[in-house]
Amino acid sequence: MNEPLKLKEALQILQHQAGDALEYSVWLATGSTAEPLSQFLAAYLQRRLPDRRVQIRTGLFGDLLGNVQAAMEAPVPVIVLLEWADLDARLGMRQPGGWGRSIADDVAASVEQKLDRLGSLIKAGEGGGTVVIAGPTLPPAPLVPAPPWQMQGFYAVLDEMMARFRVRAASLPGVRLLNPVCLDEIPSSHRVDLKTWWHAGVPYQRAFVSVLAEQLADALIPPARLKGIITDLDDTVWAGILGDVGPDGVSWDLDHHAVQHGIYQQFLQSLAEDGILVAVASKNDSQLVEQAFQRSDLLLKPESLFPVEAHWSPKPESAARILQAWNIGEDSVVFLDDSPLEVATMRMAFPKMDCREFPVGDPAAFMALLVDLLSCFGQAQRSEEDTLRLASLRAGSLRSATSNGYSPEDLLKSCNGVLTVSRLSVPPDPRALELLNKTNQFNLNGKRQTEADWLSYLKVEGAAAWIASYGDKFGSLGKIAVLAGRRAGNRLEVDSWVMSCRAFSRRIEYALLDYLFSREPIEEMILDFRATERNGPLREFLQCLAAEPAEGSIHLAPGTFASRRPALYMSVTGDQ
Amino acid sequence: MTELRQRLVNCFSTLFPGNSQDRLIDATPDSIEGWDSTNHFLLLQIVEEEFGVQISEQAGGQLLSFAEFEAYLSTKVPAE
Numbered sequence: 001m002n003e004p005l006k007l008k009e010a011l012q013i014l015q016h017q018a019g020d021a022l023e024y025s026v027w028l029a030t031g032s033t034a035e036p037l038s039q040f041l042a043a044y045l046q047r048r049l050p051d052r053r054v055q056i057r058t059g060l061f062g063d064l065l066g067n068v069q070a071a072m073e074a075p076v077p078v079i080v081l082l083e084w085a086d087l088d089a090r091l092g093m094r095q096p097g098g099w100g101r102s103i104a105d106d107v108a109a110s111v112e113q114k115l116d117r118l119g120s121l122i123k124a125g126e127g128g129g130t131v132v133i134a135g136p137t138l139p140p141a142p143l144v145p146a147p148p149w150q151m152q153g154f155y156a157v158l159d160e161m162m163a164r165f166r167v168r169a170a171s172l173p174g175v176r177l178l179n180p181v182c183l184d185e186i187p188s189s190h191r192v193d194l195k196t197w198w199h200a201g202v203p204y205q206r207a208f209v210s211v212l213a214e215q216l217a218d219a220l221i222p223p224a225r226l227k228g229i230i231t232d233l234d235d236t237v238w239a240g241i242l243g244d245v246g247p248d249g250v251s252w253d254l255d256h257h258a259v260q261h262g263i264y265q266q267f268l269q270s271l272a273e274d275g276i277l278v279a280v281a282s283k284n285d286s287q288l289v290e291q292a293f294q295r296s297d298l299l300l301k302p303e304s305l306f307p308v309e310a311h312w313s314p315k316p317e318s319a320a321r322i323l324q325a326w327n328i329g330e331d332s333v334v335f336l337d338d339s340p341l342e343v344a345t346m347r348m349a350f351p352k353m354d355c356r357e358f359p360v361g362d363p364a365a366f367m368a369l370l371v372d373l374l375s376c377f378g379q380a381q382r383s384e385e386d387t388l389r390l391a392s393l394r395a396g397s398l399r400s401a402t403s404n405g406y407s408p409e410d411l412l413k414s415c416n417g418v419l420t421v422s423r424l425s426v427p428p429d430p431r432a433l434e435l436l437n438k439t440n441q442f443n444l445n446g447k448r449q450t451e452a453d454w455l456s457y458l459k460v461e462g463a464a465a466w467i468a469s470y471g472d473k474f475g476s477l478g479k480i481a482v483l484a485g486r487r488a489g490n491r492l493e494v495d496s497w498v499m500s501c502r503a504f505s506r507r508i509e510y511a512l513l514d515y516l517f518s519r520e521p522i523e524e525m526i527l528d529f530r531a532t533e534r535n536g537p538l539r540e541f542l543q544c545l546a547a548e549p550a551e552g553s554i555h556l557a558p559g560t561f562a563s564r565r566p567a568l569y570m571s572v573t574g575d576q
Numbered sequence: 577m578t579e580l581r582q583r584l585v586n587c588f589s590t591l592f593p594g595n596s597q598d599r600l601i602d603a604t605p606d607s608i609e610g611w612d613s614t615n616h617f618l619l620l621q622i623v624e625e626e627f628g629v630q631i632s633e634q635a636g637g638q639l640l641s642f643a644e645f646e647a648y649l650s651t652k653v654p655a656e
Contacts, residue, residue: 008622011590035614036621199633200617206625 004210007036010043017046017053024052024450026220027071027078031064031086033201040213041079048221049450061201065117072125077452079132079216080122083203084140084158087114091140091158094197099143104154107143111158115165126172128427130451132219133169134178136162137212138203139188173427174451176380178219186211221450224438226354226376227328228277229268230319232337233284233310236358237265237300238292242284247292252299260366264358265300267370272304275386276377277326277393280308281318281335306393315342316349326393327501329440329534334376383431385478385500392477392502409567412507417472417570419511424465424484426458431479432467439498441537442509445530447496457495462487464520465496468512470503472570477503481512490523492516497527497538509541510565515572517558525561527554580653584646587622591615603642627653 005013026045028038038056045054057074059067064086071078085092088110090099122131146152169175183191186208197203204212234241238250239258252262272278278300282289289310293302302308307325309318315337323330331352337343338358347355354376359365379386424432433454440446449457457463465484470477480503485494499509516522529552531539545564546554577585581601588600592608592615605611611619620636623629623645629652631639639645 007618007625008587008590011618011622015590015593033617035618039618195630195633196617196621199636202617206621 004207004214005040005043006210007039007206010036010040010210013043013046014039014054018051019053021051021053023055024049024452025055025057025074025076027057027067027074027076028081029059029064029067029071029078030081031062031067031083032081032203033061034058035202036206037081037202037204037209037213040210041216044214044217045221048217065114065121068118068121072121072128072131075128075452075456077130077132077220077450078125079134079220080118081137081212081216082118082133082135083138084111084136085138085203087111090143092197092203093141093192093194094201094203099141099145101144101154104144108154108157108161112161115161119165119168122169122175123172126174129174129455130220131172131175132178132216133166133175134212134216134219137180137183137208138192176219178215182215183212223375225379226276226334227332228279228322228326228334229271229373229377230279230281230322230333230335231268232339232342232358233280233282233289233292235261235338235360236336237261237268237280239360242288242292247288247295250292260360260363262299263366263370265298267373269300269304271373271377272301273387274377274379275383275389277328277389278305279322279326280305280310281315281322281337282308282310283312283315284310286310315346319346319350319353327441327504334373383434383478385431385480388476388478389502391475413569415472415474415506415569417470417506417508419508419515419570419572420469421466421512421515421572421574422468423575424458424467424482426455428454428458428465429467429479432465432482432484435467435479435482435498435500436484436496439500440532440534441501442497442499442504442541443532443535443538444494444497445528446532446535449496457484460486464492466512466516468508470506470508470570472506481508483512483516485525490521492520492522492525494525494527501537504537506570507566507568508570511568511570511572513556513561514565514568515574517561519574523557525556527556529554580649581646583626584623584642584649587619587626588642590622591619601642605640623649629653 024045026041028034028041030037038058042054042056057076059070064082068080083092085094088107089095090097090103090107125131140155140158144152144154166177170177191205191208192203193205231237238252238261239256240250242250251258252265253259268278289308307322309321319335323333329352330350333353335343335346335353335355336358337346338360340357343355343357346353356369359369433449433451436454437448458465463484463486465482467479468481469479477500481499482496483494484496485492513525527542529542542554545556545561585597585600588603589595592600592603592610595603595608599607603611605616620631624631627649629649635648639648
């Protein structure tokens with residue numbers, strides 16, 4: 001974990017903003033003085049978006065609701081930072097307005113009214129883009145003189161109101177709540193700064209502001225999520241060496257002092273259910289592993305594991321096969337093993353893989369590992385595609401197996417593939433942006449977009465975008481491709497085109513272009529191709545279609561496309 | 577140039593980039609563009625952070641030039 005930025009460092013980052021870079025604006029709605037939070041926030045966002053010029057918009061001091069209203073009307077992401085003092089100044093430490101039990105009901109009523117209004121303002125902006133809500137990060141003032149150890153009823157009422165507000169807000173599309181737990185390591189004595197609160201309207205200590213700003217930046221632009229875990233079995237998924245103690249001798253419960261492994265199993269299972277790929281690389285007897293997987297008390301379901309590499313070959317060989325089966329790069333994967341030697345070996349073979357030692361008998365390190373893995377793999381919501389991922393990979397494996405002795409043409413003919421193409425509207429299906437930002441191999445130019453960029457793009461006159469879903473007799477792949485461009489007369493200038501690697505080898509890319517040429521009035525498509533380190537599959541595709549070397553703008557006419565595309569066997573449906 | 581002065585110049589330079597060292601050493605709110613109340617607050621924060629000192633509200637309100645900052649810090653920061 002990086003050290004929080006100091007204010008000087010934050011300002012130095014902002015000094016190096018490129019003046020001609022595209023602006024990325026964020027509205028910071030707070031009732032406090034926005035500095036230095038706005039500088040810290042801008043710096044953390046700037047580190048995430050080095051090609052952009054981050055700007056933070058702020059409003060009037062002491063007017064949280066007015067600032068939220070203005071923010072929700074702006075076409076940019078919004079951060080709402082609320083404190084108890086914004087809901088009633090008597091809950092703060094800056095404006096004496098009377099304390100005591102006699103006014104508690106009046107304060108509670110005021111808080112409820114303000115929270116209702118705040119909820120309405122946020123709901124009114126529903127669907128306009130991302131809204132991050134944080135706070136309160138400071139405790140309410142000791143308005144009722146209860147001893148510090150006592151949760152006085154008045155404060156329980158405040159908490160209940162805040163919880164109801166959060167539940168309502170969390171149900172709105174685009175709204176993300178900052179988890180208060182992520183700040184729990186900082187006690188309130190290290191958060192509040194009465195000197196700057198009284199003097200400048202800044203209630204926070206500087207170091208706390210930096211930590212808070214980083215969390216807000218994470219909530220607004222989450223780090224890229226990894227895709228898979230390769231795990232060992234012995235002394236990892238279970239306690240004991242399978243070859244020594246047999247399938248009934250391995251354990252993962254309290255009675256055998258092995259509950260750590262049970263917790264790990266259920267953790268992996270929860271990730272698998274959220275679409276994270278989980279594979280096994282174990283030096284073991286494969287038959288014994290199969291027998292162990294028959295145990296009914298396993299918390300990690302064997303059907304959640306794919307592929308299972310259980311044999312005596314070196315683990316890097318297993319990892320290479322697993323990556324091939326998953327069709328993803330080593331930098332999207334975590335490898336876990338209790339053996340430091342295996343971890344070091346894997347790290348040498350795959351330098352970009354996140355290789356970690358599984359901490360046996362060290363509960364604190366184990367807890368830290370789980371939190372770290374949540375950072376790598378956690379996501380706000382599970383999509384339909386997440387639930388389909390493993391099934392489609394297994395089906396892909398089945399396709400390969402059943403294709404032995406058949407020509408690709410025979411196989412494709414017998415797939416009964418169906419491609420469904422839908423025009424994207426505003427607000428767009430969130431899966432589209434997810435695909436644009438996580439797809440590497442079939443990606444026209446590697447451009448990544450923030451949610452605000454994407455929304456702005458779709459609102460430009462002439463903008464058009466499509467999302468495609470695919471299914472065949474081997475199962476559904478869900479939504480797997482997005483193409484976005486701008487119309488200029490009868491031309492379509494394609495700025496973005498991505499397709500999930502799970503959808504390769506089915507000619508879906510050809511079918512999508514065929515659909516657009518046949519259904520849309522397009523006489524020429526201009527593809528803004530840029531080679532990246534990872535988009536070789538798209539480059540090869542373009543080389544099949546375009547006579548000239550595939551670099552820069554690729555011009556494609558319907559006639560040329562029709563003469564060069566292979567036979568297509570899937571049926572294609574559209575929503576227009 | 578003393579170490580204290582150099583560190584203080586760096587603080588000023590972070591907040592008021594584009595000014596020469598000589599100009600920063602002579603800086604007052606009137607001579608430096610952007611030295612308003614907000615940046616004065618940020619300047620106090622940067623100086624506190626850099627020198628590990630707590631500047632009281634009263635003292636902070638009176639530090640209205642580079643020279644005053646330097647004189648104040650020379651009484652608070654042990655000489656190297």
